[in-house]
Amino acid sequence: MEYVILFAVLAALIVVVGGVMFLRPARRRPRPPVEPEERPRAEAGEAPAATVEDGRATAPVIEKPPPVPSARVEPEIERPPPGAGRLVRLRARLARSQGTFGKALLGLLSRDTLDDEAWEEIEDTLIGADMGVAVSRQITEDLRTRVQVLGTRTPDEVRGMLRDELIKQIGPDVDRSVKTAPHGTRPAVVLVVGVNGTGKTTTCGKLARVLVGDGRTVVLGAADTFRAAAADQLETWGSRVGAPVVRRDEGADPASVAFDAVKKGMDDKTDTVIVDTAGRLHTKTGLMDELGKVKRVIEKQSPIDEILLVLDATTGQNGMQQARVFAEVVNVTGVVLTKLDGTAKGGIVVQVQRELGVPVKLVGLGEGADDLAPFEPEAFVDAILGD
């Protein structure tokens, strides 16, 4: 039986694909206008926020105590440390996971003679960090050219060269600030998306802590109505920092929960609304459509300032596929790289940033409540290479 079916499907597919394909060229043109429509709107919303946020992300100037009157904080509610400069504090943890990677590269590059074998090993080390074959090959080529131009190689030069190269790959000149500042009376809206088990709910909780630490008020929206006890998990996070959680019963429409969360945020005049969504594999069209709906419904009240894709550092080449599909459906503005405290290197984000131009904005460095840090390329590379 199965072969009959297979044959039928096969044949039908060929015919249908063949038949449909020719209709494409005529249709390419009218489509594009749909996208740009959304972009300017989002950017217009972001613009005022960017100026406020930039300072925090680039330099730890705003480390001064947040301007929240301490009387307002209830005794049982924790007071998390501010977000700025966290990466420096968590540096030891980064060095633990990434140190071997940096040392291996440095060791290889400092060899007396760099033959083909050594270059291949360098490429292998990069591949081992999940950078992908194409990217690794290109980095190796770049380094090779530079070594040839440089001629001599003192340890300092090699280190500097590698540092430059890695920073170049990570992309130092992109805006990595998370846009969480309110626009007048309207709160900033952050939507957190990703596949199952990457740590979306945890990221929402930690992000709320970062923001409260910076003196903001936060509303959490538990739009993960699918997974068992996801809303409870978010509520636990929320109650620790005194952030209210908008939730519904399991199986409720996530879009309506998100809508209510944003509404509550507006009514209460909070600074930021963080909406947690259910994990969904990017191959499930139905679920991706649902996500699109969540976004559309939120936008009925307020533009979304930030859509964060949570990627697990252990993810391999499939991460690219995930990022591509999520970017298509909801226009992702930033990546949160989680579980970077393990042995995984998370090299896939290099490809993601390259192809989609979506930068890493936050990194998760552990299970502790305050182990989420704004991403700073220089500090990150320094931690990789060690002092």
Place this chain on the structure above:
Amino acid sequence: MFETLSDRLTTVFSSLRSKGRLSEADINATAREIRVALLEADVALPVVKDFIARIRERAAGAEVSQALNPAQQVVKIVNEELITVLGGETREIRFAKNPPTVIMLAGLQGAGKTTLAGKLARWLKAADHTPLLVAADLQRPNAVQQLQVVGERAGVPVFAPEPGSGVGDPVDVARRSIEHANRALHDVVVIDTAGRLGIDAEMMQQAVDIRDAVSPDEVLFVVDAMVGQDAVNTAQAFMDGVGFDGVVLTKLDGDARGGAALSVRHITGRPIMFASTGEKLEDFSVFHPDRMAGRILDMGDVLTLIEQAEQAFDAEQAQRMSTKFVSGEDFTLEDFLEQMMMIRKLGPIGNLLGMMPGMGQVRDQISQIDDKDLDRVAAIIRSMTPEERSNPKIINGSRRARIARGSGVGVGEVSSLVTRFFDAQKMVRQMAGGMGLPGTPGRRKAKQAAKAAKKKGKQRSGDPRKRAAGRAETPAGAPDGVPPGLPPGLGGGQLPPGFQMPDLGKLQGRKKK
């Protein structure tokens, strides 16, 4: 950019003359391609190196068969090796002589342990066991509640004496759960532990303590199919830390190629026992090494395609459809529409095509197709009268204009659909004649042929591994290399030697004109 291994290899070999056997140079060239293909599939680097060394050895001695070109032959070798490595020893859960049998789950955070615990419990329950779920993940906020909900859905009791979220001692919970299971006569205990990193010594010690407290019969390592190069480190760390007896792959319903499976198997030597393929509790099955091999090589997951198709199509429909194809003559727009709707039911067309073997060559075009195009075509056809559908030749200028108005497209699109349909009709006729169901004596006997194929399919649809083994035994020099009466090489995800996609290519060529 996502070429399949077979496409890559075809390019490598296209410059070479046909040879009696593979030369050293050919093998070196292929080794590099295989390496890239495996790395793209997230197989860990050290594993790739070992693997290639083995392939090299085998390929060097291999006779070139009549049926397969060198590229296909190498792919065949790689595929067979993958299956051997992945499926070397599949085994069932070992149940303890004196119940309860204790199964402990371990893995990284977010691998899917809690969900899997529920699936495993449901599976065990269906197999007439009385499982007990134990909430020993007291780390993550509300993991205990999650397990309780999952347990409720699976209809399995949950032992959760501690509230979790950082409160309670998991070792103690595990120990007490065994006593509880003895009292309440549960014969299987499934312990869900907290997610932990391989390098977290403290958490690893906790896992060891749990293990020592309950001395589990099976420790299962739960790993996400999407994991990349780090799979080796993690697997090794868990192996050294707690040690495990079997592996469970989760999130296989995504499109990750799942090289991790190979890495973990190769590094630890532990068999992959189960695969979890969805969010519902019933999406859980025993692991199929041959499908995984095809998936890693991106050879198309024909078997999965068939399974999906079987769910979406009823047998009668499929039979009618294939008969139509074989007879060729009376293939009408009505049939075309019906097929299109059937395919829509199967899911997004890009995914389906991704599952088909040999689609690498046309992947770029495929990625441009989206389901809305199908809807537009359907709209055009639905705007036709029944007569026009069965006999498109009668569509003249005024009919075209009417159809265009009805379906909201330009007249040009209608007329090109009709022209293309004639092309497609011709192609169907060619397919029926050329590729067809092999062994079909003539079109008039199509029905009998289809029946024969059906029978054949039934005979061969048993254990996929057996089928693969059967194929390996067929002498390589056999005239066709594949058993007669079947679309060539469709069993077990093998790349069909006779099956390429010339039809689609042709269509494209015509389109460009």
